[in-house]
Amino acid sequence: MDISVIGVEDWLNVHERDAVYDIAQSTISSLTMSEIRALDNADGTSFYELLDKQKMNYGWIEGSPEFKAEVQNLYKKEINPEHILQTNGCTGANWNALMSIIRPGDHVIAEWPTYAPLYEIPRTLGADIEYWQIKEELGWNPDIEDLRKMIRPNTRLICINNASNPIGTVLSRETLHQIAEIARSVGAYVLCDEVYLPMEYTDEYESMIDVYEKAIITNSVSKTYSTPAARIGWVIAPQEIADMIRTYRDYTMICGGVFNDVLATYVLRHKDKILARNKEILFTNRDIAQAWIDTQQRVKWVAPKGVSTSYIQFDIPIDDETFCLDLLNTYGVLLVPGSRFELPCGARLGYCASQDTLVKGLELVGKALSEFDA
Known part of the structure; x- marks a missing residue:
């Protein structure tokens, strides 16, 4: 069976455990078990009642x-x-x-x-x-x-x-x-x-x-x-x-x-509570990403339409895979190169990571990009 590797999965399988600042994922910041238990306002009692049966x-x-x-x-x-x-x-x-x-x-x-x-x-x-x-x-x-x-x-x-x-x-x-x-x-x-x-x-x-x-x-x-x-x-x-x-x-x-x-x-x-939580993360973090992009001469995007995955394009003199590897090795920041999706030079940005991770990750991406103008 001649099946190709899934480019994005192959990249993440190899590199995601090396990241200090993972801004490559497309999940809206994963719930902790504590947050999941809190959904029923009874510390997960209804969940464990279901499970115990x-x-x-x-x-x-x-x-x-x-x-x-x-x-x-x-x-x-x-x-x-x-x-x-x-x-x-x-x-x-x-x-x-x-x-x-x-x-x-x-x-x-x-x-x-x-x-x-x-x-x-x-x-x-x-x-x-x-x-x-x-x-x-x-x-x-x-x-x-x-x-x-x-x-x-x-x-x-x-x-x-x-x-x-x-x-x-x-x-x-x-x-x-x-x-x-x-x-x-x-x-x-x-x-x-x-x-x-x-x-x-x-x-x-x-x-x-x-x-x-x-x-x-x-x-x-x-x-x-x-x-x-x-x-x-x-x-x-x-x-x-x-x-x-x-x-x-x-x-x-x-x-x-x-x-x-x-x-x-x-x-x-309990989807309504989860969606309310996730809307706040999504809209707040998208504003943070947009404000950062507005300061960057080498980055552009089509802002995502209320979903957790996004794509940023780079204007850089090297290919995106080389840039993303250098970014990970030098600064500990993980993105997925656009080449893994057969897209123009750029990267998947998982902007719905935790806010601290997003802010620091973008700061370091900006630092890496600024080196092209030194």
Whole structure:
């Protein structure tokens, strides 16, 4: 099986433990167990009551009814719980969904560049991939007219990432409905990775599952809900795809685990408190990042649309991987080079790190950049 490394994961696997100031991650500052316990205003009593009732067996193979009910509450339309399957994070959701959909020779259109598995997995499975390219002149959005030209009678799948990792752009409601219209014209599925939930202009955002009858969406509690330790995600798919995913799950995970299911259910049950906390972190830290960018002659960005991942472009005389390695080795600051996403010279900035880490990390990035002007 000829599968490429995921550039961003390969970078983080090698370097993240060496960082003093990690401003590369895309999770909104992860919750501590103390913060998680405090969500119920009873020091986690309700969480432990849920947990204490459980046998440490395999549990609910597809996710507990309580977990599925919390997932259902995230969407506008009524979703059959048979269409919801628990996965090992959003990564597992994407893997299982794509393994279930793609057949050798299928025509697949993938937004590009973005999170690499959304096009690398179809390529590995033998699909005929066409890239729906995001464009800097459109604020790092793709052009819907390009998609109209690319669609074919045999198009099996359109893959999108909304919001985009690492850019932080969000496809508009109008664009999603246009994608659905184009896909519907040939009966194609649309897979949308929705692991980053926009926290502003929320009236303009829709989940693809609420837009299109042949949508497949993937998500998790890792990014928006700040609990990557749970390693719990989900995929929602039409019945025929959900049934195929069931088979692949038996090969790849069987179940998410009793403890993790209870933790994810508890987190989603208290999502409003988590989102209120995370909005404050996101908006405060974005203002800090913007103020820093305004002082930098060699940095620019398209400000992220209320999501925790962002991309800064550099005007420097060396390649971004060399710069990021020097930055880590000299100053202990971790960024992910743009080359790991096939983007122009720059880096993913995880600006929703702890505020102290962000401020000091940006200060040191500025110091490193200033050396080009010495």
